[in-house]
Amino acid sequence: MTAKELKRKYIGFFVKRGHKEVPSASLVPENDPTALFISAGMHPLVPYLLGEPHPMGKRLVNVQKCLRVNDVEKVGDSFHHTFLEMLGNWSLGDYWKKEAIKWSYQFLIQELNLEPKRLSVTCFTGDKDAPRDEESAKIWLSLGIPKERIYFLGKKDNWWGPVGETGPCGPDTEIFYDTGKKSCSTNCQPGCSCGKYFEIWNNVFMEYEKKVKGQSRSKFGTKVKSQEKDQEKEYQYLPLEQKNVDTGMGVERTVAILQGKDDDYQTELFTSIIQIIEELSGKRYLASNPSCSAHDRGSNKKDFEFESVRAFRIIADHLRAATFAITDGVLPSNKDRGYVVRRLIRRSVVQMMQLNIIVFRKIIPEICQQIIDIYKEPYFAEINSYEIHPIISAEIDNFLPKMHRAGKLLQTKPISGKLLFDLFQTHGLPFEVAQDLLKQWGQKIDKKIKEEYNQEFKKHQQMSREGAKKKFKSGLANHSEAVIKLHTATHLLHQALRKILGSEVKQAGSNITAERLRFDFTYSRQLTQEEINQVEKLVNEKIKENLPATWQIVSLESARKAGALAFFNQKYGEKVKVYSIGRFSKEVCAGPHVGFTSELGKFKIIKEESAGSGVRRIYGILE
Numbered sequence: 183m184t185a186k187e188l189k190r191k192y193i194g195f196f197v198k199r200g201h202k203e204v205p206s207a208s209l210v211p212e213n214d215p216t217a218l219f220i221s222a223g224m225h226p227l228v229p230y231l232l233g234e235p236h237p238m239g240k241r242l243v244n245v246q247k248c249l250r251v252n253d254v255e256k257v258g259d260s261f262h263h264t265f266l267e268m269l270g271n272w273s274l275g276d277y278w279k280k281e282a283i284k285w286s287y288q289f290l291i292q293e294l295n296l297e298p299k300r301l302s303v304t305c306f307t308g309d310k311d312a313p314r315d316e317e318s319a320k321i322w323l324s325l326g327i328p329k330e331r332i333y334f335l336g337k338k339d340n341w342w343g344p345v346g347e348t349g350p351c352g353p354d355t356e357i358f359y360d361t362g363k364k365s366c367s368t369n370c371q372p373g374c375s376c377g378k379y380f381e382i383w384n385n386v387f388m389e390y391e392k393k394v395k396g397q398s399r400s401k402f403g404t405k406v407k408s409q410e411k412d413q414e415k416e417y418q419y420l421p422l423e424q425k426n427v428d429t430g431m432g433v434e435r436t437v438a439i440l441q442g443k444d445d446d447y448q449t450e451l452f453t454s455i456i457q458i459i460e461e462l463s464g465k466r467y468l469a470s471n472p473s474c475s476a477h478d479r480g481s482n483k484k485d486f487e488f489e490s491v492r493a494f495r496i497i498a499d500h501l502r503a504a505t506f507a508i509t510d511g512v513l514p515s516n517k518d519r520g521y522v523v524r525r526l527i528r529r530s531v532v533q534m535m536q537l538n539i540i541v542f543r544k545i546i547p548e549i550c551q552q553i554i555d556i557y558k559e560p561y562f563a564e565i566n567s568y569e570i571h572p573i574i575s576a577e578i579d580n581f582l583p584k585m586h587r588a589g590k591l592l593q594t595k596p597i598s599g600k601l602l603f604d605l606f607q608t609h610g611l612p613f614e615v616a617q618d619l620l621k622q623w624g625q626k627i628d629k630k631i632k633e634e635y636n637q638e639f640k641k642h643q644q645m646s647r648e649g650a651k652k653k654f655k656s657g658l659a660n661h662s663e664a665v666i667k668l669h670t671a672t673h674l675l676h677q678a679l680r681k682i683l684g685s686e687v688k689q690a691g692s693n694i695t696a697e698r699l700r701f702d703f704t705y706s707r708q709l710t711q712e713e714i715n716q717v718e719k720l721v722n723e724k725i726k727e728n729l730p731a732t733w734q735i736v737s738l739e740s741a742r743k744a745g746a747l748a749f750f751n752q753k754y755g756e757k758v759k760v761y762s763i764g765r766f767s768k769e770v771c772a773g774p775h776v777g778f779t780s781e782l783g784k785f786k787i788i789k790e791e792s793a794g795s796g797v798r799r800i801y802g803i804l805e
Contacts, residue, residue, distance in 0.1 A: 196243035219249040223270030237757040240276040258492035265503035273427035306353030307334035357383040388426040463537035493533040500526040599634025728780040729764030
C-alpha cells in the first residue's frame with residue numbers, strides 16, 4: 183500500500199463514521215508563540231479542545247503536516263524524521279475511549295490487514311496527577327488483545343501534551359506492531375528503541391488541563407498572573423469540562439510496515455531522493471545490510487557503512503523538512519523558526535561532504551524537485567522548485583566559508599563546550615553540525631563537553647531579553663485573558679490599516695504574547711508617523727464605541743461573499759467560523775475574542791519596521 187492509498191483509506195474510514203475532513207494547517211502556528219512549528223495534528227485544534235465550537239462539528243479527521251524540532255538529533259536511524267505527516271481523528275466532546283479504541287483496532291485489522299497477534303498496546307500506569315487507565319485496558323481485552331500484550335507505562339511514555347507550557351493533555355494508549363526482529367534483551371517491550379516494536383497508533387484522551395498553581399481559570403484556559411523572573415512554578419492537572427479524543431498515526435512509519443520494510447527510507451516517500459544521492463555520491467544506500475544496525479556495529483568497516491547510511495537519511499530528511507518549511511514562508515535566519523531551517527540545511531551539507539558530494543548547485547535543485555513531485559497534491563500544486571532551491575543554495579553558499587573557518591578551529595584547538603558554543607555564536611555552527619564534523623574526523627563529544635556546552639547556552643539564554651524569553655511561555659494556546667484581548671486588537675488593527683492605507687494591506691502573520699502583539703502585513707513602504715497616528719486613533723475609536731464581537735459558522739463561499747477576510751494562503755474546510763466586530767471588522771478566525779471592544783482599554787503602537795521585502799511589522803500594546 184502506498185502512502186497516497188493509506189491516506190485515502192484512512193480519511194474514507196472515518197468519514198463513513200461521521201467525521202468531517204479538515205485541511206492540513208500551515209507548519210507555522212497561527213497566533214501561537216508557544217511553539218516554533220506545528221508538531222502534531224491536535225496543535226491547530228487547541229481552541230476547540232478547550233471548548234471553542236469547531237465550524238465542521240465535533241468529529242474531525244485529517245492529514246496534518248508536522249515538523250518536530252526535538253527529533254533533529256535522532257534523525258539517522260530508520261524511523262525518526264523532522265518533517266512527517268500525521269493521520270488523525272478527533273472527538274470534541276463527542277465519543278470517548280470505547281469508540282476510539284475500537285475504530286483504531288478495526289482500521290488496522292480490517293482495512294490494513296495487519297495480523298492481530300503482532301499487536302501490543304500500552305496504557306497509562308497512573309500517578310499523583312491522574313489514575314491508572316484500567317478502562318482502556320479492559321476495552322483492549324474485549325477486542326482480543328491478551329493481558330500479556332498489554333503494558334502499563336508512566337507519564338514519559340503514555341501521556342500526551344500539552345503542546346506549550348500549559349493547556350489540554352491526558353493519558354494515552356499506544357498500539358505497537360512487532361516487526362519480527364529478535365528481542366534486544368529480556369526487558370525488550372513496546373517502547374524499546376531497538377526497532378523490534380514500531381509505534382503505529384496513539385489514542386490520546388484529553389481530559390485534563392495543565393495549569394500553573396495559583397492561576398485562576400478563564401473560559402478558555404488560564405488567567406495568567408505575573409510571575410517573578412526565576413520563580414519556580416508548580417503545576418496541577420484539572421479535569422476539562424469537555425473530554426476530547428485526539429489520535430495520531432504517522433504516515434511514514436505505517437507505510438513502511440505495510441510494505442514489509444523495517445526502514446522508512448526504503449518507501450516511495452524517499453527512494454527517488456535516495457537515488458539522486460547515490461548517483462552524485464557514487465555510493466550505495468546500504469539500508470538492507472545488517473551492519474547498518476547500531477547493535478551489529480563493531481569493525482571499522484561496519485562503522486563506516488553505518489555512518490554512510492546515516493548520512494543518506496539525514497540529507498533526505500532535512501532537505502524535505504527545509505523544503506516544506508520554506509514553502510510555508512520560513513526562511514533561513516539566526517532566530518527562531520528560521521534558525522531551525524538553517525540548522526537543517528547546514529547539517530545536510532556536512533552529511534553531503536561525508537559522502538564526498540560537493541556539487542551542491544546540482545543536487546539541491548534535483549532533490550527539491552523530487553520532493554515537490556512526491557507531494558504535489560495537496561501541498562505543492564502551485565509551487566515550483568525554482569521558488570525553493572535558490573533559497574537553500576544561497577544558504578549553503580553563505581555557510582561554506584564559515585564552516586571552513588570553524589573547521590580549522592576545531593582541528594587546531596582543544597575541544598571544549600565553550601569552544602563549541604563560541605563556534606555556534608560567532609560562526610553559526612550548530613552544535614549537532616560540529617558534532618557531525620568531529621565524528622567524520624574520528625573524534626567524539628563526550629558527556630562532559632556536552633554538559634559544558636549546555637551550561638554556556640543557558641547563560642546565553644539568561645542574558646537574552648525577557649520579552650524574547652516569554653515568547654515561548656505564553657500565547658494564544660493558553661488563552662489567557664491578556665492574549666485574548668490582544669488577539670481581538672489584531673482584528674481592529676488589520677481593518678484600521680486597510681482603511682488608512684488601502685485594500686492592498688493583507689495580514690502576513692502575527693505573534694501574540696501576554697505583553698504585546700506583533701502584526702505583519704503586506705505593504706510596499708515604511709509608514710509615516712502621521713499614518714501610524716491615524717491607525718492608532720481609528721483602533722481606539724472602535725474600542726470606545728464598545729462594539730460587540732460576534733461569530734457565526736458559514737460556508738467559506740458565504741464568508742467571502744459577505745466580505746470576510748481570509749488570508750495566509752491556507753486551505754479551509756467546507757465551513758468556517760467568521761468573527762465580526764460590529765460592522766467594522768469581519769474575518770475568518772478560530773477565536774476566541776472578548777465580548778465587547780471596551781474591554782480592551784487603550785491601544786498603542788510602539789514600533790513599526792520592515793519584516794522583509796514588501797512586508798511591514800507593527801508592535802502594539804494595550805494600556
